[in-house]
Amino acid sequence: QxxxxxxxxxxxxxxxxxxxxxxxxxxxFSFIAMDWNWYRQAxxxxxxxxxxxxxxxxxxxxxxxxxRFTVSRDNAKKTVDLQMDSLKPEDTxxxxxxxxxxxxxxxxxxxxxxxxS
Numbered sequence: 001q002x003x004x005x006x007x008x009x010x011x012x013x014x015x016x017x018x019x020x021x022x023x024x025x026x027x028x029f030s031f032i033a034m035d036w037n038w039y040r041q042a043x044x045x046x047x048x049x050x051x052x053x054x055x056x057x058x059x060x061x062x063x064x065x066x067x068r069f070t071v072s073r074d075n076a077k078k079t080v081d082l083q084m085d086s087l088k089p090e091d092t093x094x095x096x097x098x099x100x101x102x103x104x105x106x107x108x109x110x111x112x113x114x115x116x117s
Contacts, residue, residue, distance in 0.1 A: 002026050002106040004097045009111030012087055016115070020082040022097030022108060028078060034101070036073060036080040040093035040113075047096070051082060065091075087115045 003025040012018050020038070024031055035054045041047040051071035052060045059071050070083040080097060094110040 002099060002101070002104075004099065004106055004108035006095065006097050006108040006111040009095060009113045011114045011116065013117050014087060014089060014115055016087050017083070017085045018087065018113060020084070020095055020111060020113070022080045022082075024078045024080070024097075024099070026078065028075065031078045032075045034099050036071075037098040037100075038071060038080070038082045039096045039098055040091075041096070041110075042090075042093040045093075050095070053080060084113070087113075089115045091115050 005023045006020060008018060008020040010018060033055050035052060037049060038051045039047050040050050048062060050062050050065055051069055053071045053073045057073065061069060068084065068086045073080050092113060092115050094112050096110045097108040099106050
């Protein structure tokens with residue numbers, strides 16, 4: 001069983017920054033071996049993949065956030081962060097941390113990000 005807890009959401013003005021963090025309740029060895037994902041879901045829209053950091057610390061991003069968002073992992077702390085800069089109103093969504101194992105798909109409870117003036 002994997003538990004994921006996100007934090008760091010909030011209200012920010014357009015052009016501002018937020019940093020989200022996801023803490024995972026797994027062994028450090030499992031954490032290191034996993035690829036970690038950030039998704040988001042805006043009202044009335046499907047959940048979409050925003051960023052991935054692999055076990056080798058390679059990263060991938062949705063086109064809509066490239067150059068503005070940065071995903072990182074801290075294996076010692078078992079956390080995955082999403083640094084979001086130059087935020088736009090269309091980034092408003094609930095952001096979820098996710099990891100997939102061979103047997104299950106795990107999600108955090110989500111954290112709300114609202115970009116508005």
